[in-house]
Amino acid sequence: MQQPLGYDLDALRATFPTWSFFRSDAGVFYATRRGVQLRNADIDRGLRQTVSADDVDTFVTMLRDQAQMPVRS
Numbered sequence: 001m002q003q004p005l006g007y008d009l010d011a012l013r014a015t016f017p018t019w020s021f022f023r024s025d026a027g028v029f030y031a032t033r034r035g036v037q038l039r040n041a042d043i044d045r046g047l048r049q050t051v052s053a054d055d056v057d058t059f060v061t062m063l064r065d066q067a068q069m070p071v072r073s
Contacts, residue, residue, distance in 0.1 A: 012031075018035070019032065020034050028053070029052060031052075036071055037049070039072075047071060051063065
C-alpha cells in the first residue's frame with residue numbers, strides 16, 4: 001500500500017494533475033476536476049465532479065478511486 005501524501009497540496013497536485021485542490025479554513029480538503037464536465041451517466045456510475053474529505057487519507061483514497069473509473073463523456 002502506498003504511503004499517504006501528507007498535507008502537501010503541491011504533492012497532491014503533482015500526483016493528480018487533472019484536479020484542482022484547496023483546503024478550507026476549517027481544514028477540509030477539496031478537489032474539483034479540471035477541464036471536465038461530467039454527464040449524468042458518469043455521475044450515475046459513481047464519478048464525482050468535486051470530492052471532499054476531512055482528513056488527507058480519506059481524501060487520497062477518494063481520488064484514487066475516482067482515477068480508476070474512466071470518464072466516458
